[in-house]
Amino acid sequence: MERTFAIIKPDAVERKLAGKILARIEEKGFTIAGMKKIQLTRKQAEGFYYVHNERPFFNDLCAFMSRSPVIVLCLEKENAIADWRTLMGATNPANAEPGTIRKDFAVNIEENSSHGSDAPETAAFEIPYFFSALELV
Numbered sequence: 128m129e130r131t132f133a134i135i136k137p138d139a140v141e142r143k144l145a146g147k148i149l150a151r152i153e154e155k156g157f158t159i160a161g162m163k164k165i166q167l168t169r170k171q172a173e174g175f176y177y178v179h180n181e182r183p184f185f186n187d188l189c190a191f192m193s194r195s196p197v198i199v200l201c202l203e204k205e206n207a208i209a210d211w212r213t214l215m216g217a218t219n220p221a222n223a224e225p226g227t228i229r230k231d232f233a234v235n236i237e238e239n240s241s242h243g244s245d246a247p248e249t250a251a252f253e254i255p256y257f258f259s260a261l262e263l264v
């Protein structure tokens with residue numbers, strides 16, 4: 128079993144797409160080990176995305192991620208990290224495969240409806256950024 132970290136981003140929560148995205152997650156066999164609705168502060172968004180802090184999109188990304196609530200998730204399954212990236216689709220929805228969350232729901236490359244850890248080391252940072260061990264079941 129592997130765990131990954133996921134976010135249903137502000138654009139999707141605002142458009143009331145959380146239920147549809149959660150249904151896809153469960154249909155693909157993920158177990159929801161942890162879930163909560165929170166609103167990130169600007170500082171929390173900056174800390175979460177620190178690896179991108181030199182990128183030109185960093186400021187806009189952090190403003191977007193803190194503008195309204197998100198749903199943060201810890202997902203469990205064999206091969207959870209890669210399988211959740213596949214289910215999300217490419218970062219830019221224009222390049223995402225049909226049937227992926229980003230192809231079907233994203234607004235654009237920034238407001239792309241979902242986040243997923245990209246490697247085991249990333250998941251190991253991201254999961255405890257949001258969840259204590261006691262919140263994962």
Ligand code: UDP
Pocket residue numbers: 184188217218236237238239241242243245
């Ligand atoms: N992003 C953006 N412009 C870009 C690339 C990324 O606004 O040119 C945003 C987008 O919301 C993306 C996030 O920054 O999901 C993190 O970028 P990353 O390259 O890590 O993509 P991801 O891992 O989310 O597919």
Ligand code: MG
Pocket residue numbers: 243245
């Ligand atoms: Mg990434």
